[in-house]
Amino acid sequence: MNSKYDPIIFSQSESLNLDEYIVATYLMKSDTSDLLMRAGAVAVEQTTGTWMPVPDETEEVRQNHVGRVIGVFPVPSYEAAAPEGEKSSIIRIAFPWKNIGQQLPELLSTVFGNISMTNNLKVLDLEFPKSFTDGFKGPKFGIKGIRKLLDIKERPPVMAMIKPCTGIPIDVIKRQFKKLALAGVDIIKDDELIANPVHAPLKERIIACVEASNEVYEETGHRVLYFPNITDRQDIMLENAKMAVELGANGLMLNAHASGYGALAALAENPDLNVPLLAHPCFAGAMYLGENTGLSSHIVHGKFMRLDGADLVVYNCAYGKVPTLKERYIRIAQSLQSPFHDLKTTFPSPCAGIHPGIVPAMMKDIGNDMVIGAGAGMHAHPMGLKAGVDALKQAADSVLKNIPIEEYAKDHEELQAAIDLWGVYDPNKSIFELTK
Structure with a gap:
């Protein structure tokens, strides 16, 4: 039987x-x-x-x-x-x-x-x-490639995004972009909520930001990577990508999960698009936040994004303003950084509520091969935007030099001002209302 x-x-x-x-x-x-x-x-x-x-x-x-x-x-x-x-x-x-x-x-x-x-x-x-x-090309640049483009050998690059998320016109966007670049930011990206709106059309926005980037380079020699948001249905997305590169954008950003898997790979494997790709996490929570349904976050943000060709992946940090388990955000980083057959590594960028006092904890968890992405943590610095950028870099330097951040801050007023305002990471308390 x-x-x-x-x-x-x-x-x-x-x-x-x-x-x-x-x-x-x-x-x-x-x-x-x-x-x-x-x-x-x-x-x-x-x-x-x-x-x-x-x-x-x-x-x-x-x-x-x-x-x-x-x-x-x-x-x-x-x-x-x-x-x-x-x-x-x-x-x-x-x-x-x-x-x-x-x-x-x-x-x-x-x-x-x-x-x-x-x-x-x-x-x-x-x-x-x-x-x-073997059927996937994966990241075109990866961590080493982006470091080479930025000429940053060891410290984590610092990334900013245009704020507010949407609603501001082209002239304000250009002014803010230039201010960020002059402040020493390494990477500037669009927000995920601005793609091709009437008040700031994609083409005009790219032209303005590329002009601002070139002006800063001519004035200071500092070159930033700019990632415009080209999200749209896939045929228009490809048109947007080619236009962006032709206009001088040296990176591309996609709301990868909202666009559908495979869309990012279409960009990564296109020979006409020789620029790094940034994957934004919006909509990803619909796939992984269920305790008993969906997929684990390290698949969604890690393995899938790396297979699909992301050079840089943004996702939530466990120490920021959005509730996230420590082991999950670390495991995502490991999925991007550790060997994965022949695929290049991908920069993790844990974001959402990052300020200088959090940086040492993040670097202890996932190393210096990460991108520090901050919004209010630099814009709202009491000494101004440049001081906010400097404080983030100083926080990273304290780790690279193996000096406790409070000790390092004594000789760096920008970092000290940030610590005085926001403190350093404390697992027993939070300054963010969403995590209380």
Whole structure:
């Protein structure tokens, strides 16, 4: 008598050539009486997709294309007996990547397609073989490339964004851009909420900001990277990108999650767009903030963005104004910085509420290969914008010189003023209302 547990679906990882599979790890909560069959249903639903045998689902089709359940682990690890009711488990399913091809949209459709519309199932991790990632070019510049463009060897680059987010006209944007560049900011980006509005059209905005950048370079020799926001539907996005580069923009920014996976890769792999790419995190929370649904943040901000070609990724810092777990923001950085087959590394830029007193804690967590992105932390400095930029750099220097920030501030008035106003990182209190 044949077992109801199909030996093709229920496998050991040692029986597979894992170079041919993407392994997805899920958190599943269920009150099912048959956890194995529930896991098997997920594997089948996202591959051959038939809940009952159909004539053309041959054994050859199943052998080559069905998902394989390679791990089912109740949490806690019950052995002799389990309580009634809903229980948690970790399940691991290997998906033949030949089903998908080397692209992110169909990958997402496979590992979390129809099953995303069920309750209590979250993708904890995705493990990619080199045979799959070889189909992605990844970051064109990466951390080393951006450092070379900026001529910054060791310290974290400092990034600013045009504020307020939207509503200001071209002349104000140009004035602010020049002021930021003169203050010593290394990277200036548009806000995610301004792409091509009537009050500040993209083309006019790029022309104005490039003019301001060139003026500062001629006056001081300081060159900044400018990332205009080219977000739009994908055909217009590509037109925007080419226009931006032709007008002199030396970077491009995309609301990558709102634009759809693969859009960033279309920019990264375009030979006419030889500039670094910045991925903004807006809309990403819809995919990872659920405790029992969605995908883990290190996949969304880390692995996906690196595969798609981001040279710089912005996301929330655990010490800023938006609630974020420390281990999650660190793990995102590790997904961007650590070896990932042959892909270049990507600059993490934990943002949202960054001020000089936070910088040492961030550098202790993720090192100096990060971008310090600040808004009010430089604009609202009591001694002015330039002092705000200097204070951020001084905070980073204190770490590189292995001097406690309070000690270093005694000889650096800009840093001292920032500490007097905002303090240094304290895990027991917060200056931000959203985290209280």
